[in-house]
Amino acid sequence: xxxxxxxxxxxxxLAAGHLMASVDHExxxxxxxxxxxxxxxxxxxxxPHFVMGDAGSAVVLSRREGFARxxxxxxxxxxxxxxxxxxxxxxxxxxxxxPGKLDFGDSKDRWLDGPDRDPAGPxxxxxxxxxxxxxxxxxxxxxxxxxxxxxxxxxxxxxVEGRAMxxxxxxxxxxxxxxxxxxxxxxxxxxxxxxEQLLLSGELRRGDHFLMLGVGPGLNIACxxxxxxxxxxxxxxxxPTAR
Numbered sequence: 001x002x003x004x005x006x007x008x009x010x011x012x013x014l015a016a017g018h019l020m021a022s023v024d025h026e027x028x029x030x031x032x033x034x035x036x037x038x039x040x041x042x043x044x045x046x047x048p049h050f051v052m053g054d055a056g057s058a059v060v061l062s063r064r065e066g067f068a069r070x071x072x073x074x075x076x077x078x079x080x081x082x083x084x085x086x087x088x089x090x091x092x093x094x095x096x097x098x099p100g101k102l103d104f105g106d107s108k109d110r111w112l113d114g115p116d117r118d119p120a121g122p123x124x125x126x127x128x129x130x131x132x133x134x135x136x137x138x139x140x141x142x143x144x145x146x147x148x149x150x151x152x153x154x155x156x157x158x159x160v161e162g163r164a165m166x167x168x169x170x171x172x173x174x175x176x177x178x179x180x181x182x183x184x185x186x187x188x189x190x191x192x193x194x195x196e197q198l199l200l201s202g203e204l205r206r207g208d209h210f211l212m213l214g215v216g217p218g219l220n221i222a223c224x225x226x227x228x229x230x231x232x233x234x235x236x237x238x239x240p241t242a243r
Contacts, residue, residue, distance in 0.1 A: 005153055006214040007188035008032050008057070009222030012073050015061045027062040034187030040101055043184075050155035053184030057192040067199075067232040071209075072139035073224040076132050078125060081219035125219070129167065132223050133213070140209070140225035144168060147225075148208035151194040153215055154180030164213055190214070195226065202237030204228050 003010045008030065015028035036043045036052040043052035061070060137143060152164035152175065160177045176194035186193060191212040198204040210226045231237050 003188075003220060004216035004218070005185070005188055005190070006075065006216035006220050006222040008192055009073060009075055009212070009214050009224060010220075012059075012061065012070060012224060013075065016070060016073065019061060019063055023063075026064075027060055029058060029060055031058040032056065032188040032192070034189065036187075042101065047155075047185075049159045050153075050185040053154075053186040055183065055186035055189040055193060057189035057196075059192060065229065067228065067230045068210075069227045069229055071141070071225045071227050072136045073222070074132055074136045074139070075220055075222040076128055078128055078219045078221070081125065082217075084217075084219065125221075126167065129213075129221050129223075132221055133168070133211075136211075136223040136225055140227075142209055142225065144170070146209050147174070147211045149174055149176065149198055149204060150211045150213065151176040151180075151191040152213045154183065154185045154190045157181075163215075168211075191224075199228075199232055199235050202231075202235050202239075205231045205235075205237055 001007045001010050001014070011030045011032070015030050018028055019025050033056040034052075035054045036046075037054070041052070046052055060066075137147075147168075147170070150164060150168060150170060152160050154160075154177075157172070157177055160175055160180070161172055165172050165175050176191075176198070179194055179197050180190065183193070191214060195204070195210055195212070198210070204210060206228055208228045210228065212222075212224045212226065214222045216222075
């Protein structure tokens with residue numbers, strides 16, 4: 001799929017559409033893997049907002065009922081912000097604009113100081129994210145009050161709070177930042193790994209709703225709602241408590 005940090009959302013959209021297209025389509029395996037050891041970037045200084053971590057993740061989306069249900073997934077593209085992460089290089093010929101090293105902080109600073117910056121600044125991005133979240137919640141048939149936990153792209157506390165939790169009107173205690181800060185930004189696996197960790201620890205149980213929010217170069221924003229139908233047997237919630 002190759003959509004950067006929001007690739008898992010796009011893959012879930014494609015898989016859901018594939019399953020709904022025909023009753024003969026029973027299941028889809030969605031995987032993600034990122035290894036940031038390339039000399040084209042420095043994982044510790046690649047961005048002022050996060051450090052990069054290596055990870056792999058996989059989920060099975062099926063017509064059969066499982067412990068969770070994907071209730072809604074949506075994405076939106078804001079092409080006016082595309083150059084913010086790409087930098088000033090030309091798009092053609094292919095590879096002409098490849099830098100010696102990728103540096104999101106540097107490319108963003110150049111974009112903010114350059115002629116392509118939108119005079120409205122981040123206001124369009126904020127408005128687009130608000131609309132996307134509202135649409136996703138409506139499709140899922142829930143309100144923000146029914147959201148149990150929120151997973152945003154792993155980053156600094158300031159980033160997660162400012163880009164996700166404050167706009168959602170929710171406290172940081174409902175975010176997955178405490179877990180994310182231990183592994184860094186693990187590419188497209190951030191939200192899926194957070195979901196597994198919450199289920200393993202018993203912090204997500206039957207009846208809960210998990211909201212995933214992501215962003216990627218392009219600029220793309222994605223949102224999904226997952227309902228926990230049954231507490232999985234491998235959850236700590238099923239383990240006997242010590243006496």
